[in-house]
Amino acid sequence: MKLRCLGSGSSGNCYILENDSEALVIEAGIPFMVGKKALDFNISKIVGVVISHSHGDHAKYAGEYEKAGIPVFRPYESDMERQVRTYGKFVIKSFPLIHDVPCFGFLIEHPETGKVLYASDTEYIKYRFRDLSHILIECNYSKDLIPEDAVNRSHVMTGHMELQTVLEFLRANNSPALRSAVLLHVSARNSDPEEFVTEVGKVIQCPVWAAEKGLEVDLDLMPF
Ligand SMILES: [Zn+2]
Numbered sequence: 379m380k381l382r383c384l385g386s387g388s389s390g391n392c393y394i395l396e397n398d399s400e401a402l403v404i405e406a407g408i409p410f411m412v413g414k415k416a417l418d419f420n421i422s423k424i425v426g427v428v429i430s431h432s433h434g435d436h437a438k439y440a441g442e443y444e445k446a447g448i449p450v451f452r453p454y455e456s457d458m459e460r461q462v463r464t465y466g467k468f469v470i471k472s473f474p475l476i477h478d479v480p481c482f483g484f485l486i487e488h489p490e491t492g493k494v495l496y497a498s499d500t501e502y503i504k505y506r507f508r509d510l511s512h513i514l515i516e517c518n519y520s521k522d523l524i525p526e527d528a529v530n531r532s533h534v535m536t537g538h539m540e541l542q543t544v545l546e547f548l549r550a551n552n553s554p555a556l557r558s559a560v561l562l563h564v565s566a567r568n569s570d571p572e573e574f575v576t577e578v579g580k581v582i583q584c585p586v587w588a589a590e591k592g593l594e595v596d597l598d599l600m601p602f
Contacts, residue, residue: 379395379488379491379596379597380395380397380594380595380597381393381560381594381595381596382396382593383589384408384413384416385407386564386589386590386591386593387435387566388563388565390435390438391405391436391563392408392413393405393496393589394416395468395491395494395597396417396423397490399466400425400466401417401424402424402425402427402466402468403448404428404496405428405436405437405498406429406437406439406442406443406450407435407436407438409442410443410446424443425449425466426470427440427443428450428451428472429451429452430475430481430482430498431475431477431479431481431482432454436499451472453472453482459472460472460473467489468486469486470485470486471484471487472484476501476502476503476537477500477501478536481499483496483498483503484497490597490598491512491599492509492510492512492555492557493511493512493555494511494597495512495514496515497514497515498516498539498562499537499563500516500537501537501538501539501543502539502543506550506551507551508553509555510551510553510555511555512556512558512559512560512597513548513556513559513560514560514562514589515539515544515559515561516539516563517544517563518538518539518540518563518565519534519538519567519568520541520542521535521542523568534565538565541574541577544561548582549581556582556583557584557585558585558586558597559578559582559585559587560586560587560588560589560593560595561574561586563589571590575587
């Protein structure tokens with residue numbers, strides 16, 4: 379199973395979990411056409427789309443998938459905090475995050491990947507998870523990189539995950555099962571992707587990537 383990043387950040391988020399026969403789209407902040415091209419127009423393999431929240435950089439193009447008859451999971455449209463969907467061999471559980479609008483993370487299980495955690499956008503994650511094999515997590519900014527006098531300082535620091543919060547979460551959810559971590563939604567400003575990868579690498583003993591358009595990561599349950 380591959381994770382493919384078609385976009386990560388405020389200009390549009392979209393990730394695809396893809397193997398030979400199935401594809402799960404995470405976030406629809408990039409036009410459907412871009413997703414179709416990425417899949418060589420083999421759209422019948424898209425088993426579903428999951429969307430964390432209503433902001434355009436995550437949800438703008440969801441309707442285009444629906445028009446094509448693809449199921450779209452929008453847990454933020456329901457009052458239920460936890461919901462489950464089964465799309466193909468993916469079993470997807472939602473859990474609430476901390477953002478300025480209702481927002482949800484996903485625990486995605488597939489026989490090829492084990493437990494994959496996806497969480498963006500959120501100030502922190504209030505749950506602990508056991509035996510995660512892959513963690514896809516927002517690492518938006520470092521407070522050390524925001525100028526003290528920046529007018530938007532408090533806005534930037536609300537509703538998105540700071541490097542130290544990410545490190546704390548990873549320490550608390552680390553396990554021998556962990557195979558990789560991918561840092562998502564790294565801000566264009568107030569961030570340093572290379573430094574973030576280095577800092578995260580000090581906390582967990584597996585490969586770490588910063589998501590950017592074009593990134594592909596193998597999420598199989600291969601032994602090291
Ligand atoms: Zn948002």
